[in-house]
Amino acid sequence: MPLKGKKQVNVDEAIVGILEELKLTGDVVHKPLRMDDKEIELLYIKTVVDGDQLHQLIIKPFFELGHLHHVASYLNSLPNQQEVQSQEQILLDLTKGSVLVKLNKDLLLFDVKKVNTNTVRETSVEPTILGPQYALSEDLATNINLIRQRYHKPSLTVEMHEVGSKTNQSLAVIYDQNVVKEGVLKEVNSRISELDQDIVQSTTQLQRFMNNRTRSLLPTMMATERTDRIVYNLAGGKVILLVDGSPSTVIAPAVFFDFMTSMEDNYGLYWVTKFSKFLRYLGLFACLILPGLYVAATSFNPEVFRVELALSIAGSRIGVPYPSFVEVLFMLIIMELLTEASIRLPKAVTGTATTVGGLILGTAATEAALASNIMIIIVAAVAISTFVIPINEMSYAIRVIRYILLLFASIAGLAGLALALIGILMYMTNKDSFGEPYFKIYFNQKRAETGDNPS
Amino acid sequence: MSRYFYYLVFVNMIANVVASVPKILLLEKTEGAILSMVLALPLGLVLCYIVAKFFNRFPGKGLPEIMKKYLPRWFTFPIIILIAFGWFMAGMITLITYSFLLKRFLTPDMPLVWITAIFLLFISYGILMKTSSVLYTVEFVLVCCLPVIFIIIIKAYTTAEMEWDFVKESMMYVYRLPTFSALAASTYLLLGGFNLIIFNRFFTKRKQKITLLQILFLGIVAFGSLFTTYFVPIGLNGFEGVETISYPWITTSDALRLELGIIERVLFVFLILYLAVSFLSLLIHWHVSLELFRSVIQIKRLKWKEKNLVPYIIIGVFWIISLQLTKYLTEHQLTIYTSYFFDGLLISFIAMVGLFWFILRRAKA
Numbered sequence: 003m004p005l006k007g008k009k010q011v012n013v014d015e016a017i018v019g020i021l022e023e024l025k026l027t028g029d030v031v032h033k034p035l036r037m038d039d040k041e042i043e044l045l046y047i048k049t050v051v052d053g054d055q056l057h058q059l060i061i062k063p064f065f066e067l068g069h070l071h072h073v074a075s076y077l078n079s080l081p082n083q084q085e086v087q088s089q090e091q092i093l094l095d096l097t098k099g100s101v102l103v104k105l106n107k108d109l110l111l112f113d114v115k116k117v118n119t120n121t122v123r124e125t126s127v128e129p130t131i132l133g134p135q136y137a138l139s140e141d142l143a144t145n146i147n148l149i150r151q152r153y154h155k156p157s158l159t160v161e162m163h164e165v166g167s168k169t170n171q172s173l174a175v176i177y178d179q180n181v182v183k184e185g186v187l188k189e190v191n192s193r194i195s196e197l198d199q200d201i202v203q204s205t206t207q208l209q210r211f212m213n214n215r216t217r218s219l220l221p222t223m224m225a226t227e228r229t230d231r232i233v234y235n236l237a238g239g240k241v242i243l244l245v246d247g248s249p250s251t252v253i254a255p256a257v258f259f260d261f262m263t264s265m266e267d268n269y270g271l272y273w274v275t276k277f278s279k280f281l282r283y284l285g286l287f288a289c290l291i292l293p294g295l296y297v298a299a300t301s302f303n304p305e306v307f308r309v310e311l312a313l314s315i316a317g318s319r320i321g322v323p324y325p326s327f328v329e330v331l332f333m334l335i336i337m338e339l340l341t342e343a344s345i346r347l348p349k350a351v352t353g354t355a356t357t358v359g360g361l362i363l364g365t366a367a368t369e370a371a372l373a374s375n376i377m378i379i380i381v382a383a384v385a386i387s388t389f390v391i392p393i394n395e396m397s398y399a400i401r402v403i404r405y406i407l408l409l410f411a412s413i414a415g416l417a418g419l420a421l422a423l424i425g426i427l428m429y430m431t432n433k434d435s436f437g438e439p440y441f442k443i444y445f446n447q448k449r450a451e452t453g454d455n456p457s
Numbered sequence: 458m459s460r461y462f463y464y465l466v467f468v469n470m471i472a473n474v475v476a477s478v479p480k481i482l483l484l485e486k487t488e489g490a491i492l493s494m495v496l497a498l499p500l501g502l503v504l505c506y507i508v509a510k511f512f513n514r515f516p517g518k519g520l521p522e523i524m525k526k527y528l529p530r531w532f533t534f535p536i537i538i539l540i541a542f543g544w545f546m547a548g549m550i551t552l553i554t555y556s557f558l559l560k561r562f563l564t565p566d567m568p569l570v571w572i573t574a575i576f577l578l579f580i581s582y583g584i585l586m587k588t589s590s591v592l593y594t595v596e597f598v599l600v601c602c603l604p605v606i607f608i609i610i611i612k613a614y615t616t617a618e619m620e621w622d623f624v625k626e627s628m629m630y631v632y633r634l635p636t637f638s639a640l641a642a643s644t645y646l647l648l649g650g651f652n653l654i655i656f657n658r659f660f661t662k663r664k665q666k667i668t669l670l671q672i673l674f675l676g677i678v679a680f681g682s683l684f685t686t687y688f689v690p691i692g693l694n695g696f697e698g699v700e701t702i703s704y705p706w707i708t709t710s711d712a713l714r715l716e717l718g719i720i721e722r723v724l725f726v727f728l729i730l731y732l733a734v735s736f737l738s739l740l741i742h743w744h745v746s747l748e749l750f751r752s753v754i755q756i757k758r759l760k761w762k763e764k765n766l767v768p769y770i771i772i773g774v775f776w777i778i779s780l781q782l783t784k785y786l787t788e789h790q791l792t793i794y795t796s797y798f799f800d801g802l803l804i805s806f807i808a809m810v811g812l813f814w815f816i817l818r819r820a821k822a
């Protein structure tokens with residue numbers, strides 16, 4: 003609704019006030035359009051407004067239409083007209099790319115923002131062989147469009163919020179009204195309203211701000227860039243959060259097994275996907291326990307394995323001058339450094355880093371008797387199997403958990419390793435994600451297991 | 458009942474295979490251990506049925522809540538403390554037995570107190586969890602362990618070293634009158650259902666009634682585990698002198714070999730599996746114990762950063778008692794005291810059935 007100017011003074015005052023607020027900004031345009039007895043005023047910020055669209059929508063019609071009340075009715079029937087509520091809101095919308103039009107005694111606001119970030123990118127974080135190859139863009143409207151294009155249902159609801167007390171980013175909460183769980187939706191909304199961050203720039207940041215804890219290890223919301231995963235989860239009754247300017251979404255609630263699922267599991271044949279799932283859990287298990295198992299088997303319980311294996315492990319450690327946990331720690335840390343470096347380095351240099359690192363981790367370390375041959379194999383197996391976990395946050399968390407297991411294996415051998423594994427399990431079962439238990443076995447139908455009291 | 462009820466029963470059943478129950482039974486091998494087991498089966502099942510039936514009437518409520526509602530305070534307080542102490546002792550026996558076991562078979566270089574402390578460290582976190590989380594943990598660990606345990610048991614029955622002649626020899630004592638300690642020890646295997654006194658808080662749906670079919674299923678499993686607990690060590694170790702072995706089942710599992718496995722001696726697989734299952738047993742018992750203590754000891758003023766300190770103090774006491782007892786006890790004493798504990802437990806559980814009956818009368822009135 004236009005701010006009805008019963009008294010003309012108000013509208014003029016408002017414009018003066020807005021100009022006062024924006025006076026230091028160099029890219030403000032305040033332009034009166036005049037022709038014969040027609041007159042309107044435009045006020046906008048040049049850099050966020052799409053000039054072509056502005057010209058097409060407002061300036062050209064103004065000069066073509068015969069009379070001022072034709073212009074008024076034309077402008078009032080434009081679909082991208084926005085509500086005018088207060089001076090603050092006008093200011094905020096101006097910074098987002100709206101144009102303020104003063105028509106007679108009315109203020110009208112039109113959304114003609116220019117977006118340069120709406121190119122849809124190819125999936126880079128979670129690639130699949132089959133399935134859609136394009137991910138999201140960095141523009142909220144485009145992203146919602148992408149999701150709606152894949153989920154045609156009138157019950158799909160998009161709620162808009164604003165987050166970040168300084169940046170005022172738009173945050174979209176998307177869910178399917180028919181299947182969403184009321185409790186989860188309520189929880190999500192209440193946590194959004196409790197957010198008191200100055201700056202929220204990425205959707206994944208919400209993950210940290212919204213879990214009610216200052217310190218946490220495992221992710222309880224799933225970040226994804228894949229539209230098919232988003233749609234799959236929407237249909238499953240989950241809530242999707244999207245921040246403007248971020249090419250990924252977060253999904254809530256998310257339980258442990260969600261992080262171990264690749265979208266490709268839905269596209270392949272039954273036994274093939276079962277096999278790849280099995281591989282994934284095997285990888286998870288291997289990268290968790292192998293370092294600890296090595297320490298336990300060399301320093302505490304060499305008798306556990308069969309004699310031949312025990313002897314070959316002991317044989318390959320000949321010449322290594324320090325206890326096994328130092329050896330493992332040394333090699334693991336170098337491996338982590340290598341991984342870290344290849345993420346951060348510019349693409350051109352990555353090759354060098356991996357080659358040099360490969361040399362260190364490879365034969366050189368064993369020839370210098372800094373690590374045993376079997377250790378090299380273990381580190382390689384651990385490094386590879388860490389990346390089998392489909393969702394990045396989870397594989398980072400697993401990386402950390404590995405060291406906890408290593409610590410207890412160094413303190414108490416196999417018993418320590420087994421107890422620490424149960425300890426991690428307890429940590430996971432004790433967690434919950436927006437009211438859903440984070441880790442439990444689902445034997446029954448989904449609806450029977452996810453109720454408020456699934457006994 | 459929901460599947461979580463079975464887990465409570467199963468954990469007790471499996472965890473005690475390795476602990477003192479076979480030891481106590483084998484000590485009575487010429488004194489009517491077999492008939493005691495035969496008697497224990499119906500007795501245990503009846504107790505199991507009664508407790509499940511009783512708690513079915515009060516969906517979502519633990520024993521403390523029920524007692525507070527229907528019984529006077531001066532009566533509730535000592536009874537709950539007594540029961541909590543019983544559960545604490547049950548967990549303590551598992552803890553100390555397993556610490557001894559680890560010291561002897563897996564980590565002989567580590568000091569005993571250190572082994573116990575590692576256990577306590579994880580247990581302390583575990584028993585503070587929500588009741589539902591405890592059950593999820595139990596479920597996952599059991600689902601991982603049960604298949605392997607099953608394979609080991611199959612292997613034990615099918616291995617060439619299993620001499621059925623020894624089993625037949627032991628059968629010759631089937632006519633001896635049952636003894637109380639053997640009866641108590643073998644009934645203990647079936648008493649996992651009594652953990653419902655706290656875990657019933659999780660079972661909130663009314664429709665989950667226990668049926669006779671389910672009891673029959675439990676009976677078959679219990680028969681299998683009692684039979685295995687007693688006869689497999691005899692078959693593999695011989696009838697003569699089997700009672701002198703301190704850990705009959707560990708020695709039994711060491712008689713088995715995985716010819717093609719990475720781990721050749723079944724003993725180590727067995728030890729790790731039972732480490733997990735004993736941990737669960739300890740977790741369940743002490744969770745019940747802690748919750749019972751918490752329900753009667755409430756000191757509102759004892760707060761630090763908005764957290765009530767009472768559970769932490771209780772856990773501290775748990776630590777001190779366990780560490781002191783581990784240092785003080787010997788393996789032989791442990792077996793004897795365990796036997797006394799089982800005797801007392803059977804009597805007090807029958808008394809507890811009386812308590813249930815009393816509560817039901819008050820509830821109806």
